[in-house]
Amino acid sequence: MAWFKRELKGIITTTEEKKEAPDGIWNKCPNCKKPLHYSEQVENQYVCHYCGFHLRIGSKEYFSVLFDNNEFTELFPELTSGDPLHFEDTKKYTDRLKETQKKTGLKDAIRSATGKIEGQDLVIACMDFNFIGGSMGSVVGEKIARSIDYCIEHKVPFLMISKSGGARMMEAAFSLMQMAKTSAKLALLSQAKIPYISLLTDPTTGGVTASYAMLGDINIAEPGALIGFAGPRVIKETIKKDLPKGFQTAEFVQEHGFLDFIVDRREMKEKLSSFIKMMKN
Template identity: 45%
Template sequence: MNWINNYVRPKINSLFSRREMPDNLWTKCDDCGTMLFHRELSDNLNVCTNCGYHMGITPRDRFLTLFDNGMFTEVEVPRPTPDPLSFRDQKRYPERMRSAQRKTGEKEAMLVAEGEIGRTPVICAAQDFSFMGGSMGMYVGNAIIAAAQRAVKLRRPLILFSAAGGARMQEGILSLMQMPRSTVAVQMLKEAGLPYIVVLTHPTTGGVTASYAMLGDVHISEPGALICFAGPRVIEQTIREKLPEGFQRAEYLLDHGMLDRVTPRTKMREELITITRLLMGLPPAVRGDLPPPAKMSSGGMQDDESDQPVSRDQPPVRPDSQAPVEGSDDS
């Protein structure tokens, strides 16, 4: 009986029992409805392999696939006064902030980092639309200023990835003041003769479009991105007319002269390497000599030699990241 209970019965149960499948193995494309396997989707940088639809990607994952070998160092951003207006709607503002921080694992809606892409030193800033809609508050203004100051100090180009629903209403007029503040930061770069490249991702709207998102020397967009100040539905309700097909989408704006390029995410790294080296007066990159970016995985970013995901709290740092850059103020 022991042999039957201990071996035969468990063996039979294992053959007929249904194995539970994790919920995060498949993702449905919002555009074409195709079910995409998580590894296939992450290898393609969250771009649908069937229709090319660009899904959301976090700033940290974007940087890990953008920088050489996925190595970058975060730039410290001054923390503003929390809840300066004691704002409350259905929830208190601090409660919304804590909820967004738990959801994304990030402190705020913008991440600033420095590193190399194609052996070209750059400063990058990226907004996280999953953090309260990427809304522009005082922290985002501080982040843009910190990125511009770091770029001027190290004599590096600044690349900014925008993704926002506009200004953050919980900070009222203080959030709107980030529009002129960010404009001053961009002017610092222009006076220093440094390139400012903007990559507009879906969606970029409101006060962000009315300030730093449209002040770049070069404007690139991901395919299908919504780029506008007021949304299409607001405009249709105001003028009481049907808007043209694809109105305010990246391809429409490219045809009407508001963008310089529309580049798929899978080709964005090569595009940025070419543009930054051209604007900085550097020779073309030798493709066979470029370090590869890191690879994405379903649970986050992973090293090439390990299955352990890279920590969100402690991103990988280049061994020579603290070394002064040739021609910088620190050398």
């Protein structure tokens, strides 16, 4: 079957010898389906240069986009969740935590750091959706609370980047208590007259939306971000009515008064810097 083989020197002769592109070099835009090279994504701040779709990214990428020269000091990096309820479903909660920590390299669904943005001091707490859907558990609430304490002590503005599926069911009431805890801490931040900017990204839902995500002095979102409390199916079954198209997008939420601005990620650093200057003055 020689006519099925290429036998000239330097030409691949079998599919077994074919070299595949390394994982992570290319991916596909979820919106326009066009291929994106990793270097292009980084250069364009993880926004599709074909259609402007904002790719989902985590704390590592947000820190690199916002902090000057990607220089920052992480705050409270060793905090991890316990298992106060001894939750067991298909697997133990503690096993799920260990597996997710190993897979993502994260301790929990949030990282906090302090650094500079265009020369101005700023503390950023950023959620990671890859860690159990960015669910809000006791560590998320505690890191936000401690970050706010740090801001009050050092007189530094606070930026919260939300990206979450809501409360972490494996911690039940302990998770829900974080809504009140973080809201109370933000009240102290307000009393201290320290700026708080809330950035809602895709997706921001559940108890996160119902607490700290909507309590900013300025509430902003990325274009097209899913923002809501309950899912569309649950809402439709509750109110027994058809829902408007795109009713949980950032654009719809802004139109109905829950957001101040929608900001393109490529302009985010400049806009945040101007907001901080305005509020400090």
